[in-house]
Amino acid sequence: MNNQVLPESEKAMLPFTHREWERRAREKLEIGPYSFISGNAGMGETANSNRAAIKEWKIVPRVFRDVEKRDLSIELLEKKFSTPILLAPIGVQKIMHPEGELASARAAADSRIPFIASTMSSYSMEEIASVMGDAPRWFQLYCSKDKEITKSFIKRAERSGYSAIVITLDSSVMGWRVQDLENNYSPFRLGIGLANYFSDSTFCSKLVKPPAEDFAAAFSIFSKINTSASLTWEDLEFLRENTKLPILLKGIVDPRDAKLALDHGVDGIIVSNHGGRQLDGSIAAIDALPKVCYVIGGKIPVLMDSGIRTGTDVIKALALGASAVLLGRPFAYGLAVAGEEGVKQVIRNLITETEVSLGLSGYHSIKSLDRSLVVK
Ligand SMILES: Cc1cc2nc3c(=O)[nH]c(=O)nc-3n(C[C@H](O)[C@H](O)[C@H](O)COP(=O)(O)O)c2cc1C
Numbered sequence: 001m002n003n004q005v006l007p008e009s010e011k012a013m014l015p016f017t018h019r020e021w022e023r024r025a026r027e028k029l030e031i032g033p034y035s036f037i038s039g040n041a042g043m044g045e046t047a048n049s050n051r052a053a054i055k056e057w058k059i060v061p062r063v064f065r066d067v068e069k070r071d072l073s074i075e076l077l078e079k080k081f082s083t084p085i086l087l088a089p090i091g092v093q094k095i096m097h098p099e100g101e102l103a104s105a106r107a108a109a110d111s112r113i114p115f116i117a118s119t120m121s122s123y124s125m126e127e128i129a130s131v132m133g134d135a136p137r138w139f140q141l142y143c144s145k146d147k148e149i150t151k152s153f154i155k156r157a158e159r160s161g162y163s164a165i166v167i168t169l170d171s172s173v174m175g176w177r178v179q180d181l182e183n184n185y186s187p188f189r190l191g192i193g194l195a196n197y198f199s200d201s202t203f204c205s206k207l208v209k210p211p212a213e214d215f216a217a218a219f220s221i222f223s224k225i226n227t228s229a230s231l232t233w234e235d236l237e238f239l240r241e242n243t244k245l246p247i248l249l250k251g252i253v254d255p256r257d258a259k260l261a262l263d264h265g266v267d268g269i270i271v272s273n274h275g276g277r278q279l280d281g282s283i284a285a286i287d288a289l290p291k292v293c294y295v296i297g298g299k300i301p302v303l304m305d306s307g308i309r310t311g312t313d314v315i316k317a318l319a320l321g322a323s324a325v326l327l328g329r330p331f332a333y334g335l336a337v338a339g340e341e342g343v344k345q346v347i348r349n350l351i352t353e354t355e356v357s358l359g360l361s362g363y364h365s366i367k368s369l370d371r372s373l374v375v376k
């Protein structure tokens with residue numbers, strides 16, 4: 001599939017619904033990778049709640065309001081974007097397609113949708129940046145136990161044109177992912193998702209031999225320093241001191257944490273429960289959103305992910321106060337099914353459905369959306 005341009009006949013046959021993308025991805029992938037993407041923590045209750053809660057919110061459309069022209073543009077961190085959609089940080093994309101992040105980053109760049117590159121990417125952040133030209137990109141950081149590595153990642157992200165740092169906080173340890181345990185599957189053990197580490201001079205300075213010559217030793221060191229479970233609010237100071245880029249915190253669902261984030265001067269937060277992959281039985285992200293937005297009071301942007309599948313989901317999240325949403329698994333399935341073209345098609349479908357839903361709701365712009373559009 002490398003660099004493959006799909007023939008028009010195949011493009012026309014690409015799916016429109018999330019269910020069908022997922023079905024085709026399942027057909028295409030081995031059970032290990034497929035379950036890693038689709039799987040959740042524990043009994044999958046958080047993931048189920050994400051969808052159930054979005055469904056519980058209902059749109060109450062308005063009429064006679066001139067929706068001839070519809071404007072999806074937003075402003076975020078002092079930059080203008082043509083839609084309120086970003087691609088969520090998703091690691092290990094080579095398990096979905098050989099071109100992995102390079103394909104999805106190109107698709108995001110083509111649609112001018114910000115791409116958030118994961119720490120656990122299967123291509124390095126520089127390789128990803130190199131296919132994006134000047135298109136918007138952010139870097140998602142898992143803070144390493146080794147602060148020098150964290151610093152090095154931040155500097156590399158700055159040098160390669162990433163314009164914000166997203167720090168994920170809901171993954172101090174890996175969630176209890178039963179399907180991966182049953183399948184005895186881990187992309188990391190296969191060396192996938194470690195590109196940022198293996199291309200890092202600070203990380204490599206700790207090795208006797210380069211990762212290509214002694215994978216076992218490199219993997220063992222990676223496993224020891226990968227993420228830190230001892231972080232506290234004090235560590236934000238260290239991060240702030242080490243970059244002038246905007247910092248967003250991902251994985252906030254409690255309004256008290258939102259308030260702390262605000263008090264600590266972060267530039268944005270992302271309400272997320274990691275799509276239900278981390279803590280099972282936690283609050284649905286969309287249900288956490290209104291209270292978080294209330295305490296933030298519009299002072300910094302509040303983004304949201306976990307369960308966004310359709311244009312109406314986007315509209316609901318924005319009406320409940322989100323400044324923008326992150327698209328997760330839908331684009332991962334698009335990538336698995338048809339590489340770059342699949343991701344482009346998933347994005348196109350979502351943007352078009354969002355625009356149609358905005359108009360049908362009786363609103364002409366994202367800016368004009370308000371809380372009264374949705375009820376439970
Ligand atoms: C396969 C996979 C890998 C992910 N990797 C990361 C990651 O490296 N960093 C991160 O912050 N979130 C990661 N996420 C979580 C997403 O950023 C996002 O929060 C989640 O996919 C939202 O849920 P949804 O896909 O059900 O909408 C990952 C999600 C998936 C499905």
Ligand SMILES: CCCCCCC(=O)C(=O)O
Nearest residue numbers: 091120171173174227277
């Ligand atoms: C210790 C957390 C590692 C997570 C790896 C990638 C990820 O975020 C995922 O959801 O999978």
